[in-house]
Amino acid sequence: MGKSSTTYKQAGVDIDAANEWLDGLREKNHETHPGVLSGIGGFASLFELPEGYQQPVLVSGTDGVGTKLKLGIQYQQHHGIGIDLVAMCVNDVITTGAKPLYFLDYLAMGKFDQNVASALLDGISDACKRCNMSLVGGETAEMPGCYAKDHYDLAGFCVGIVEKKAIIDGRSCQAGDKIIALPATGPHANGFSLIRRLLDDHHIDPQMEQLANQPLLQQLLCPTQLYASAINQLKAAFDIHAMAHITGGGIIDNLPRVIPSHLTAKINDSLWPSLPIFDWLQSLSGMDHNQMHRTFNMGVGMLVIVPEHNAQSAIRHLHKNNEKAYIVGELINKTQSMSNIVFVS
Numbered sequence: 001m002g003k004s005s006t007t008y009k010q011a012g013v014d015i016d017a018a019n020e021w022l023d024g025l026r027e028k029n030h031e032t033h034p035g036v037l038s039g040i041g042g043f044a045s046l047f048e049l050p051e052g053y054q055q056p057v058l059v060s061g062t063d064g065v066g067t068k069l070k071l072g073i074q075y076q077q078h079h080g081i082g083i084d085l086v087a088m089c090v091n092d093v094i095t096t097g098a099k100p101l102y103f104l105d106y107l108a109m110g111k112f113d114q115n116v117a118s119a120l121l122d123g124i125s126d127a128c129k130r131c132n133m134s135l136v137g138g139e140t141a142e143m144p145g146c147y148a149k150d151h152y153d154l155a156g157f158c159v160g161i162v163e164k165k166a167i168i169d170g171r172s173c174q175a176g177d178k179i180i181a182l183p184a185t186g187p188h189a190n191g192f193s194l195i196r197r198l199l200d201d202h203h204i205d206p207q208m209e210q211l212a213n214q215p216l217l218q219q220l221l222c223p224t225q226l227y228a229s230a231i232n233q234l235k236a237a238f239d240i241h242a243m244a245h246i247t248g249g250g251i252i253d254n255l256p257r258v259i260p261s262h263l264t265a266k267i268n269d270s271l272w273p274s275l276p277i278f279d280w281l282q283s284l285s286g287m288d289h290n291q292m293h294r295t296f297n298m299g300v301g302m303l304v305i306v307p308e309h310n311a312q313s314a315i316r317h318l319h320k321n322n323e324k325a326y327i328v329g330e331l332i333n334k335t336q337s338m339s340n341i342v343f344v345s
Contacts, residue, residue, distance in 0.1 A: 035101065036134050045136035047102050047159075055164035059098035062157045063088040066248075068192040071221060073151060075207065078116055080223040081154065082123020084189045087224035088247070089158035090131050091302065094231050095243040095258070097168035098160030100131050105138035106155040110147030112140070120154065123223070131228040133158075170242035170258040170305075177241055178311035179255075179265060179329040181272045184301035188224040190248045191281075191296045195220065198284050212276040219277045227302045230323045234304060238314050242305040246297040253294060255303055256340035259331065266342045267329035275299045289343070305331065 037046035049056055065072075065084045072081040090100050105124055107117060117140065128135045147153065187195065199206060206217035227245075234240060242258040244251075255265050278299060282292050292298060306314050311327050318325040332342075 036136055038136075042137070045102070045104065047134070047136060049161065050101075053161065053163055057098075057162050057164050057167060059093050059096050059160040059162055060158065061089045061092040061160075062155060063092065064153070064155045065189050066192055067196060068187075068189045068221070069152070069154060070196065071192065071206075071217070075217060075221070077217075077221050078119035079123040079126075080221050082120040082125075083127045083223035083226075084123075085120075085154050085156040086124055086127035086131065086158070087226050088189055089156040090127075090133070090160075091224070091227050091245040092247075093158050093160040094228055095168065095245055095302075096160070096162055097166050097235060097240070098162040099232070100133040100158055100160045100228060102134040102136045102159055103128050104136060104157045106141075106157075107138065107152060108141045108143050108147060108154075109152040110142075110144055111149040112142045113150070116152065120152075124156075127223075127226060130226050133228075168240050168243060170260060172239075173241045173258075173260055173263055173305055173331055175263060175331055175333045176308045177305050177331040178308050178327050179267060179331070180304040180306060180311065180314060181300040181326045181328040182227055182230055182302040182304065183225070183272060183324050183326075184246070184275070184297045184299050185225045186219050186222040186275060186277050187281075187296055188247070188301060190250075192220075194285065194295060195281065198281070202284060211280055216277075216280075219275075225301045230318060230321075230325070231302070231304070233318065233321055233323065234306075234314055237317055238310045239307055240304060241307065244303045246300050246303060250293045250295060250297055251300065251303065252290065252341050258305075259340070262334055263331045264334040264338045264340060264342055265329055266332050266344060268344050269293075269298065269328070270345050271328040272299055272326045293343070300328075303328075 035048045035050055037048055065081055065088065068084065069081050072078055085105060086103060093100060107120060125135055206220055207215060209216040211219060244255045244258050246254050251267065259265060278292065278296060281296065315325050315327060
């Protein structure tokens with residue numbers, strides 16, 4: 001009697017199911033953008049650089065969604081998590097002045113689930129289209145033993161392009177420059193280890209809890225705002241001296257990354273609308289002003305620094321194009337005793 005075999009499928013990896021899903025993905029994503037030379041499913045993606053650049057510089061960024069995806073998994077809301085993934089990568093890349101070119105993703109699952117994978121990829125694809133960027137491929141891995149059956153993790157990879165002389169890196173910042181805030185939709189994808197701890201400690205069901213006449217879960221899982229369109233509008237009409245994507249570490253840690261060391265940002269955090277979710281989180285956590293500003297974006301997802309004489313025109317330009325924006329501060333010369341960020345009211 002021959003020895004019975006143990007197959008890859010019995011070990012928890014179903015190659016046929018993944019291939020069937022990939023075939024459907026190829027069909028769904030047959031539309032592409034100029035520059036894409038290879039479709040989804042090959043060993044590597046080919047992309048031809050666009051014409052018109054004298055000294056093209058490629059800009060790359062990678063990120064994940066963090067523990068926010070655990071809430072998405074728990075409450076079976078995956079589409080927004082896909083948007084988060086793209087936004088966290090693209091919003092970093094565009095701070096250099098780059099135009100997003102293409103995106104790839106990595107999805108690892110304990111047990112491959114076509115419905116979950118499709119919802120995630122739908123979100124990724126929708127976000128790429130909104131950024132006028134190609135989704136050129138990715139990797140899906142089924143990893144039993146590394147992840148629980150219904151768990152997954154995501155990583156994203158974005159590449160953009162910018163003319164070398166047009167790179168935005170903060171070197172042109174000067175005292176008097178104005179700081180423009182582009183609002184966030186909520187916590188975006190940061191601070192969720194604390195948020196989940198607070199939900200557990202206080203026995204709060206975010207589906208049942210109401211905040212400002214909305215389910216709490218809806219506000220927590222609201223996808224990260226995509227800023228590519230707003231930034232493109234600004235770049236086309238005005239000089240931009242620096243930009244900061246406000247992620248983990250908040251304004252306190254992120255804005256100084258793009259400001260020269262001899263300058264300080266003076267910010268009035270009463271000049272943009274307060275989101276109820278942050279008041280709720282502060283009351284529940286007991287954190288002080290600085291702790292909140294180092295943990296959450298506090299309602300601001302992107303800060304843009306422009307010359308003083310352009311600030312009001314830039315705001316009007318954004319408002320005309322249905323983009324919300326607020327002048328919230330300015331750069332000042334730094335004295336020895338000053339911190340990198342000074343909050344005023």
